[in-house]
């Protein structure tokens with residue numbers, strides 16, 4: 001369902017070029033559960049942003065569910081994203097003066113097909129699934145770091161996406177809350193969702209079925225997880 | 229050097245009250261290395277903000293280096309903070325359209341005593357110590373999550389504070405980079421700094437000498453770390 005071919009991404013900072021991705025060839029079948037690991041600055045978020053259609057590659061090709069994505073317009077990419085992908089941002093990207101439940105509802109609002117009719121109810125349930133049923137009227141600055149992270153997760157999942165891309169979804173969560181979140185991803189995966197999550201914690205990566213490691217913008221290893 | 233007495237903090241959200249801290253009694257001697265742990269929402273950041281003089285308690289007392297802090301004005305608290313404390317925020321709090329080196333320099337600029345004369349040089353060295361020597365002119369949105377976290381760390385340390393308060397300083401860092409950061413904290417601790425860091429990772433907490441656990445706004449355990 002996800003196929004990249006020599007994907008590259010170059011950033012320009014003044015007169016310096018940063019080669020964030022140097023040629024990524026990646027193939028993910030529908031229903032897989034993949035963990036992406038690698039050191040800070042190795043290109044994980046850059047790759048996730050390309051896979052999530054939030055950004056366009058400098059070179060190479062990207063096919064999502066069989067159709068070419070690189071080269072699509074901003075509007076076309078946004079439509080695909082809203083229909084197929086649930087994205088958990090490393091920096092959450094919550095609207096600051098908006099309550100948790102409204103932040104989650106917005107994800108349903110942007111789905112042009114409006115497959116889910118009762119948006120408030122769906123948003124409340126999404127927040128309850130991540131343990132925030134009693135925090136729904138708090139705005140981000142009235143929430144702890146891990147609670148903000150969980151609102152971002154609820155927002156990514158409320159539209160029941162077929163592809164879940166999560167960039168460090170447990171970075172600010174204690175072990176027990178992290179396990180609750182990973183179990184939630186596992187359950188959605190067993191129901192058919194393709195899950196790709198970036199993590200720097202081996203314990204979390206062990207819950208996936210395949211680990212892809214990045215280093216300096218290249219894939220250096222790609223293995224199935226043993227003992228599962 | 230840090231002493232709290234029945235510290236409480238109440239937040240008001242509409243007509244709901246959130247009792248974030250319910251009476252914290254904590255004593256930290258100069259030169260200690262303490263890890264604070266607890267589940268998401270248990271009150272860790274709230275406690276750190278009180279210890280860092282960024283916020284005032286609803287009740288109880290707080291003594292820093294022998295003098296009472298609760299009851300001081302905003303200006304008085306800011307002065308103490310700039311002179312004695314280096315604070316690493318869970319959400320980094322970097323200035324968005326400002327380069328990494330300028331973000332770090334600002335911490336020196338705000339030190340009224342201007343103990344460090346060559347601010348640019350000190351800022352460059354602080355960034356090199358966290359591995360960002362080649363990213364100093366990038367602004368936060370041109371940096372990876374873990375790089376932004378390291379700029380926040382460099383900014384907290386550049387003024388050579390006697391008290392380091394770090395709220396989840398390795399949450400977005402891979403294992404190797406996390407160890408580099410923790411070794412940096414250990415070195416500063418061996419040079420006399422008091423270090424209190426919030427972490428949800430046991431591996432990181434094992435590098436401290438004492439672990440304080442919070443649950444629902446109360447300290448539930450306070451032990452020295454074995455096997456060190």
Ligand SMILES: Nc1ncnc2c1ncn2[C@@H]1O[C@H](COP(=O)(O)OP(=O)(O)OP(=O)(O)O)[C@@H](O)[C@H]1O
Pocket residue numbers: 135138141142143144145146147172173174239240241246247248266267268269270271272273274275318
């Ligand atoms: N400004 C605020 N207004 C209202 N409630 C708040 C505010 N800040 C924090 N809270 C609430 O107080 C509780 C403690 O928050 P705190 O940020 O201290 O948690 P934490 O232990 O740091 O969690 P995490 O590990 O997720 O960062 C949380 O339940 C949170 O919802």
Ligand SMILES: Nc1ncnc2c1ncn2[C@@H]1O[C@H](COP(=O)(O)OP(=O)(O)OP(=O)(O)O)[C@@H](O)[C@H]1O
Pocket residue numbers: 011012013018019020038039040041042043044045046047090363366369370371372373374375400401402
């Ligand atoms: N908008 C940008 N402009 C310039 N450079 C960028 C930009 N975004 C990322 N970079 C650089 O590209 C490299 C890869 O960044 P990326 O965010 O993908 O790393 P990452 O693997 O997600 O790291 P982390 O684990 O710290 O989140 C980094 O060295 C970073 O400095």
Ligand SMILES: [Mg+2]
Pocket residue numbers: 044045046090167372373374
């Ligand atoms: Mg990243």
Ligand SMILES: [Mg+2]
Pocket residue numbers: 144145146272273274318395
């Ligand atoms: Mg916190």
